[in-house]
Structure formats: C-alpha cells, structure tokens
Amino acid sequence: MGLLSAARSPLAWGMVVVLGLAGVSFRHRSRVLANPGPGSVETRGEEADAGVSQSFTRANDLILRARRGPALVIGASENEADQRPLRGALVDVRYEYKDQIPEELFLWWMPGFVDADGAYHLPRAESVVRSECGAGTGVRVVAREGEATLITDYCVVDEERFSITTTAERLPLGASLADELAAGTSETVVDRFGTEFEDLVPSDFMIVLDTSAKDGGAAIFESKGTRIEQHKIRIAAEQFPAPIHVRHPSATRAERNVRLLRGDVFDALASRAAHDRTVSVVAPELEGKGTLELLDERGEPIADGKLTGASRVLHLPKNLGHTLRIRDQHGVVQGVSKPLAETGWTDVEFSREARGQVRFGLTDETGKPVAAHVLFRGMEGTGNPRIFRTSQVFGAGRSVYLPHGSGQVHLPPGNYLLTASHGPTHTLLQRAVSVEKDGETEIAGVLREVVDSDEWTMADFHLHASPSPDSPVTLEERVVSLACAGIDFAVPTDHNRITDYAADIDHLDLRALSSTPGVEITTSGKRYWGHFNAFPMAVPRGSQERAVPPYFDTTPTQIFHGARDRGALVVQVNHARMPPRIGYFDITEFDARTGLAKSPEFSDAFDALEAYNGIWIQDPERIREGARDLVGLVRRGRHPAATGNSDSHQLLYQEAGWPRTWVHTPREPRETRSDRVLAAVLAGKTSVSSGPLVELTVEGAEPGAMVQPKDGKVRVTIRITAPAWVPVDEIELWVDDAVSQSFTPGPAKDGVRFEKTISVPISHDVTLLAWSKGKSYLPDVLPYDRAESIGFTGLVYVDADGDGTIKLAPPP
Numbered sequence: 001m002g003l004l005s006a007a008r009s010p011l012a013w014g015m016v017v018v019l020g021l022a023g024v025s026f027r028h029r030s031r032v033l034a035n036p037g038p039g040s041v042e043t044r045g046e047e048a049d050a051g052v053s054q055s056f057t058r059a060n061d062l063i064l065r066a067r068r069g070p071a072l073v074i075g076a077s078e079n080e081a082d083q084r085p086l087r088g089a090l091v092d093v094r095y096e097y098k099d100q101i102p103e104e105l106f107l108w109w110m111p112g113f114v115d116a117d118g119a120y121h122l123p124r125a126e127s128v129v130r131s132e133c134g135a136g137t138g139v140r141v142v143a144r145e146g147e148a149t150l151i152t153d154y155c156v157v158d159e160e161r162f163s164i165t166t167t168a169e170r171l172p173l174g175a176s177l178a179d180e181l182a183a184g185t186s187e188t189v190v191d192r193f194g195t196e197f198e199d200l201v202p203s204d205f206m207i208v209l210d211t212s213a214k215d216g217g218a219a220i221f222e223s224k225g226t227r228i229e230q231h232k233i234r235i236a237a238e239q240f241p242a243p244i245h246v247r248h249p250s251a252t253r254a255e256r257n258v259r260l261l262r263g264d265v266f267d268a269l270a271s272r273a274a275h276d277r278t279v280s281v282v283a284p285e286l287e288g289k290g291t292l293e294l295l296d297e298r299g300e301p302i303a304d305g306k307l308t309g310a311s312r313v314l315h316l317p318k319n320l321g322h323t324l325r326i327r328d329q330h331g332v333v334q335g336v337s338k339p340l341a342e343t344g345w346t347d348v349e350f351s352r353e354a355r356g357q358v359r360f361g362l363t364d365e366t367g368k369p370v371a372a373h374v375l376f377r378g379m380e381g382t383g384n385p386r387i388f389r390t391s392q393v394f395g396a397g398r399s400v401y402l403p404h405g406s407g408q409v410h411l412p413p414g415n416y417l418l419t420a421s422h423g424p425t426h427t428l429l430q431r432a433v434s435v436e437k438d439g440e441t442e443i444a445g446v447l448r449e450v451v452d453s454d455e456w457t458m459a460d461f462h463l464h465a466s467p468s469p470d471s472p473v474t475l476e477e478r479v480v481s482l483a484c485a486g487i488d489f490a491v492p493t494d495h496n497r498i499t500d501y502a503a504d505i506d507h508l509d510l511r512a513l514s515s516t517p518g519v520e521i522t523t524s525g526k527r528y529w530g531h532f533n534a535f536p537m538a539v540p541r542g543s544q545e546r547a548v549p550p551y552f553d554t555t556p557t558q559i560f561h562g563a564r565d566r567g568a569l570v571v572q573v574n575h576a577r578m579p580p581r582i583g584y585f586d587i588t589e590f591d592a593r594t595g596l597a598k599s600p601e602f603s604d605a606f607d608a609l610e611a612y613n614g615i616w617i618q619d620p621e622r623i624r625e626g627a628r629d630l631v632g633l634v635r636r637g638r639h640p641a642a643t644g645n646s647d648s649h650q651l652l653y654q655e656a657g658w659p660r661t662w663v664h665t666p667r668e669p670r671e672t673r674s675d676r677v678l679a680a681v682l683a684g685k686t687s688v689s690s691g692p693l694v695e696l697t698v699e700g701a702e703p704g705a706m707v708q709p710k711d712g713k714v715r716v717t718i719r720i721t722a723p724a725w726v727p728v729d730e731i732e733l734w735v736d737d738a739v740s741q742s743f744t745p746g747p748a749k750d751g752v753r754f755e756k757t758i759s760v761p762i763s764h765d766v767t768l769l770a771w772s773k774g775k776s777y778l779p780d781v782l783p784y785d786r787a788e789s790i791g792f793t794g795l796v797y798v799d800a801d802g803d804g805t806i807k808l809a810p811p812p
Contacts, residue, residue: 039066039137039156041130044073056084056091056108058543062128062139063094068159070094070260074139076128082550082558084524086110088125088141088152090164093219093260108182111143111152111166111254114247116174123150133163148172162258168251177248179256183208184241184469187303189265190228192319194294194302200227200247207268216306218268223256225249235578236615237784238654240470264305266292266314276318278345281326284310285352289329291388294321295336301325318342326350330410331388331395355410356435358443362405362420365448369405371510372429372447373484373655374420375780376400379432382414394480396651399783403480403508411435418443419780423458423486423657424691425451427750428725428779450750451693451721457663457677459489460656462520462533462574462610462645467494471649475504478656481648483510485657488667489677491535493520496548498537516674520574521563525553530584531575532559532606534568536678556584556603569678572608572643575615576629577622585629592632592737593810604638608681611792612644612659612688618786620773627792628737631767634795635808641681641704642794644688653783659690659790664702684794691778691789692722692753696770696796703794708802709762718770720745720754720791727774727789728753733760734769737811765806767795 042063058077065071073092079085090109112122123145131140133155141152149169157163168177187195190203206221206228227247233240248254261271269275283290290307292314302321324337332355337348364370376398378384387395392407394400400409413435420429420443429445464471465478471494473481479501482490490513492499501515518535540547549562563571576585584590588599611626630642644659664685665676680686684704687694697717699707707714722728731743731754745754760768774789781787797806 038159039064041065041137041139043076056086056089056545058545061091062130064137064139064154064156064162066156066158066160066162070160070162072154072162072258074128074141074154075125076139079124080546082552082554082562083545084552085124088128088143090154110180111150111164112178112180113148113150113168113171113175113251114178114245115172120178120180120245121145121148122180123148148175150177157257160259160261164256164258166254168253171251176251177254179246179248179254181208181244181246182469183244185466185472186210187265188230188244189268189303191317194296194320196296196300196302197228198230198232200229202226203228205272206244206246207265209265209268215262216264216267218261218263218265220259220261220268220271221246221256222272223248223254233580236619238615238649240649265303266305266312269317269320270315272317274317275315276343277316277341279314279316279324279340279348280311280345281307281314281324281348281350282311283307283326283334283350286310286326286328286334286350290334291327291331293325293327295323295325297322299323299336316340324348327386327388328352328355328410329388330355330390331386332410332412354413354437356413356437356439356441357408357410358418358433358435358441359408360402360406360420361442361444362402362429363446364422364426365446370422370426370447371480371483371486372402372405372420372422373481373781374400374402374418375783376411376433377417377419377780379415379417382412382416385411385416387411389477394477394651397783399652401477401480401484401651403483403510413437417780420445420447421781422447422484423660424689424693424722424726425449425453425458425486427723428781430779450723452751453667453693455664455666456693457488457665457667457673457680458486458657459491459661459663459677460487460645460648461491461518461535461572461608461643461661462493462613462647463490463656464494464520464647464649465492465499467492467497467499468520468649469495473649473651475499475501476508477651478648479504479508479510479513481651481656483508483513485655485660487513487657487660489513489663489673490515490656491518491533493518493533493535495520495522496551497544498539498547500539511670514670514673516678519548521549521551521559523551523554523559527553527555527601528587529556529559529601530573530582530587532563532584533570533572533574533610534563534566535570536567536674538567555601556588557601557605560603560605570608570681571606572610573606573640574610574645575613575647576609577625578613578615590629590632592629592635595632595635604633604636606640608641608643609633610645611642612690612790614646614648614654614658614690617658617690617782617788618784620788620790623788623790627734627769627771630769630795631737631808634767634797634806635810637805639684639704639795639797639806641684641686642688642792643681643686644690655782658782658787659688662687662689662693686794687791688793689791690787691726691774692720692728692772692791694770694772694791694793695719695721696768696793698768698796698798701796703796706797706799706804706806708799712763713759713761714768714798715757716760716768717757718743718754719752720772721752724748724750725779727776727778728772729775730773732771733758734771735760735766736808739771762798762800764800765808766798766800767806767808768798769793769795
C-alpha cells in the first residue's frame, strides 16, 4: 500500500526541496540554450546509469539554473500514454556544486485551480518553452482545461532564488488558483502548526525538508495569503502521506518565491526576511551532537533540527513553537526549555542529563551471531524510549535492529521490558532491564530455532523503502529489518519504481537473505484500480517512468499485460479490499459468493492474491475475508496462490515479515532460490502466517494441487508448528468458505503444536483450507497491543466428479 521517496546516492550529501522528495543522483548531459543575466536554461540529456530513482525527469526536460547552482527542472517532454502526465510540472529541484555530481531531489509540483465544490484540477500543458523574464531567464508553460487557461512563468530572480507566477483566464465561477505538491515523506513545515497540519491552515510560507540527507537541505516556498492543507490517509493503525494543496486567494494571479539552501528547518526559517523572535541555545556538554525539537503547546514536536556546536541561535516566526526540547546523539532527552517569548530574545541553556547503556551479544544455538529485532517497553512509570540510528544499531522509536546480533544503545535511567526475536521460527529472549545512571547492562542470550523450516522458504512479497514516496526507510534499513525478522526471500515493491536489494545485501554481509527486483503498480488517474505487484522486473538504466508497467488512466487488462511484457512472471493483487477504495475487489465490486464482479473492466489474469496484508494484523475478520476471496476466485475458474505480506513502509509499525508467506521449496541452495520460489508460488504451494506454520495435505497433496476422492472421501492431515510464545488455540478445517470442523491443540510448547489426520466425506467439488488462530495476542515482538497470531494455507482443490475442473456452489 502507500506510494515514492529517496534512494541511496553515491554521495553522502543530502538536500531538501521546497516542494519535494529526496531522489537519487545520476550523471547526465545537458545543453545550454541561453545565459542572460543571473541564470540559464539547459535541455536535459539522456540519463546514464540512473539506478533506483523516483525522479520524473526525462530527456529534453528544461533545467532552469541560477548562477550559484540551484536549479529547477520543468517537464518538457511529451506526456506518455499510461504514465502520469507531468509536462509543464516542476519535476525536480537541484543544488549543484562545481566539480561534483549533481544532487537531485524529486519534486512533483503543479499549478492548477480548485473549483467551487473544493475539487482540484490540474490542466494539461500544451506548450513548454524557454522565455525571458524581465532581465533574467525563464520557462513558460501554457496549460488548458475546458475554457480555463493557465500561464505559468518559472523565472530566475537572482543568483540563488526563483519566482513562479501563474496567471489565469476564464476559470469556472467560484474557482481560485491552487497548487498540488507531492512531497512524500519529506517533512513539510508551515506557520504555527509546523509539520502537524491537515485542514486548511493560513501560512505565507511552506518549507520542505530532506531529513535523511547528511548535511540536510531545505527549500522555502513563499506566497502571500495562502492556505495549505494535507489530508493524510489513515488505514487501521497506519498513516500515509497525501498530496499537499496550496490555495491562493486570487482567481487570476498567483506569485510564489522559491529559495533553495543547505541546512535544516532552522536554517530555512533564518533565511526568511520576516522573523519575530530569536532564541539563543547553549548546550556545551553535548559537544555539538544533538537534536533540537520545537514543541507546540501540547508538548508535541512540530519541527526539529541539529545542534551543530556548543550553541546555536534560532530565528523563529511569532506563532511557531512554544518550547524547545533537546536530545543527545542517541535520542535520549536532555531537557525541555521554559516557554519561549512571543517576541524578542530568549536564552535557553541545557546541561547533560543522565543516561545508561545496554550492550547486546545475541547468538543462535550454535553460537553464531544472529540478526535480531529488539523492542523496549517502559515499565513502572518509565516511558518508552526513542532510539536513534547509530553506526552500530538501526534504531526507530522503541525498536532496535541488530543485523549481526551485537551493538549498544543508550537509554534514560529506568525500568524496561526487553524482547528480542528472530521471527516465528526461534525462541524469544524476554528480560526485565533496569538501566542506571552512567551504568552498563550486558544482554547476552540465545535465540534457538525450534521450527524445522529447512524445506520451506519464508518470503515477503510486498515491501517499501525510500524509492516509494510514502516510506522514509533506506534500502539498507529495509534489508536489515528483513534479516532480523528471519526472512529468506524478499521482493522490493516500491510505488511505480523498480528496486533491487542485491547490492545492499552484499554490502551488509546478510547473504542468508536473497531477493529479486519488483514493483508495485500504483494506479492513478480517472480510471483507478488499486495496487498490483509484478516480479521479477529488470532494473532500468534510464528512466524509471518508461520502465514501469502502465499505471495511469489504464485498465486492469492493460496493467497485467504490460507487466508480463516487461518480464514479470508473477502478478499479485495487493490488499484487494481496503478503504478508502484502494482495493481492486472493492473498486470492481467483486463478490466472492458468486465469483462475479460488477465492473466490466474486471480481469482475473493475475497469479497471486495477497489474502493477508500486514495492515490488518489486528483485525481477524479482514484476514478471514481475504481467505474467502481465494474461494470466490475459484468460483470463476481461477486458482491464484495465497500470499501474506507485510506491506511494510516503516521500521516501527507494519514491520517487515509480519505476516509472511511460507513457500514450500527448500531454503538452500541460495543460488537457485529465486527461480524455485517463483515456480512454487505459480504452483500455489504456499501458507500464510503471522505466527504459526500451518500445513495441509489432502491425499498426500499440498495446496495448489487438484485431487480426487477415494470412495467418496479424502484423507486430510493438518500440522501446525510454532515456538511456545506463538499463540495457537483455535484450529479449523474450511470446506470452501465455511468452517467444517474445529480442533483444540495441546499445551503450548516449542515445535509441533498440533497434528491430526481425518477422513472428510466429499459429494461434490470443494476446496479445503486449514486455519489457526490464537486466543491471546502476540507478545511484544511487534509494537501493537492486539497483534494476531494467525496462519492459514492455500487451497487444495477436490475434483469430486473427475472432470478436471472445480465447480463450486455459492455459499448458503
């Protein structure tokens, strides 16, 4: 689920855009057309080795460059069928330094208008040409929709600033000019509310930040009288970014000033001409290694930046921020200031507060270091910690990933419950830890493998990292999270971007994991169909936009054919039922009871159905719904594989590997793993789980197979394996989409928890599925209070009449 953010760059430099997402840098050739006054216009050349880039830039786009290096890239290439129409849009922002590879920032920003009903319109560009802007250089875009005409001039103002001016003719009655910005996970700061805004808020400025960049970067977008909104997407316990809309007060003219700079939000605020107060921060004991958080009246953070020395002076607008909080380099809070003066000067001094250290050494039963995921929960009045990433550990909130089982973290003094895991095949290490001031605690332990999984490969076929605009996770962090969850095989599926984990797996020496490149086809436009994964895919050397399958204003048939034309062997329907109407089955009104869809555009030419998406890990009824949809597809003659995937966008919440797909093919040898996994998925040899491994055989045949009854019955064996900490309490055998028999397992133990063979009478064609659920929830291996322990198999098809097909009756 979700959508495109930053990939790794060959340089350690970072940057932020006024309106944008961080992208990846690559070499290019460009031709200078003009250089009057303070800037120039260049034509973008063909890309060389682009790697993974979310940039929408293409050859022949226009680069408007100020003399000191900042540049705007305006889409000038013709719109291509089935891809997002971004001709005339601002598609990239750069800040280039002499003799260095350009650092690019993905940016998709488009001028348009909002009508009297609140609907946003983005007229399509008819022409994009070089122009003169007074004494400087510029680019003019003419766009039309119906009778409305928008003329937008991108201009160089001086050696480092730009202006963007839109004039409109014949807008509909009651309409006003507006802009749409896709900023993804880049932090966007507005007046008074900082990053925490949604409904229309008045603000004359908007700052967009790339917080993942080493040295930071910021862009300031200023315009008088604007109101800004962002309606974030909330599904279950998760939240995803949505496009930002800026409404201008006029229906005829909108003027915007743009400045790009290196630094953080406090550098960006200081660069503005208008600021009402000054805050002098002194923290000599932190040695210039800390994070300053600007808090609102509730004590919630609304912006943050770095402490780059023993002191720093901040220049803030009157209404932005109530107090300051400071954290050290490990994320430990070192103090909160008194309320800041509304105007004038405020002095703030912080001293170093106490902290303790926890050091890890985790191994498997052979003494070999084991990758582990650790969660800290505050106990007895101690709050949950916030742990930063360091050179040794990958921290996120109260979560820590240890790719080689070792490392250390710093925590405030207090009492914590520590839970370390390596996925649902190993034992847990759970321990109460008391952290003392300046003390050190050693955590050594063994995570033993207690589920015999050699004949299986654990896979996650739906994952996001920073090439997606709604994921802040780097490719390196994503690979580490998968290794710590015990995943063997992973498919990166970023939104309309083809990604490969291979280089990061090798770099991190985590070769127990393997992967194949993939993509999540994320549809958009007036004809919207949901999200679909396709893999394997070839990673493009050039434009990602031209490499991904069709996704804009297209049809399901064109999407599936386009994926296969580009080499995909597996096409998977993701989260088929998910609000707000982003699920394919919801959109097409597919009815599992009949196997029919109301939409004439519905196509069933896919290979796998994501029957369990990680966003539903606290909602068992949604998971049952996915299993019933598998049966519904059989009613139309289709037998897709069942998959369960995390759809992870974060390191904390919606964790990688929860749920996972157990694919019945041996984990080793690694060299042939990818081919064997793909073949087994296409054969339907899968089981889905956020806890136990559930196995089902019918007359000795596994899921995906078709069998015939003997003497009007079939022999069915159900086997469930799990560590003792995984709840296994309710076991069911489904005939089609109804529970036929229920069973109760024995007491919890490591290993085989239940095994039983029964005879099932068969009078007509049916499908069989085995299901397991815990009455209690998973322990603190995940940060949810109600994470379900659920597992179920793919379908076995019983052909009662021996005609080689399965014809199911509708449910009663």
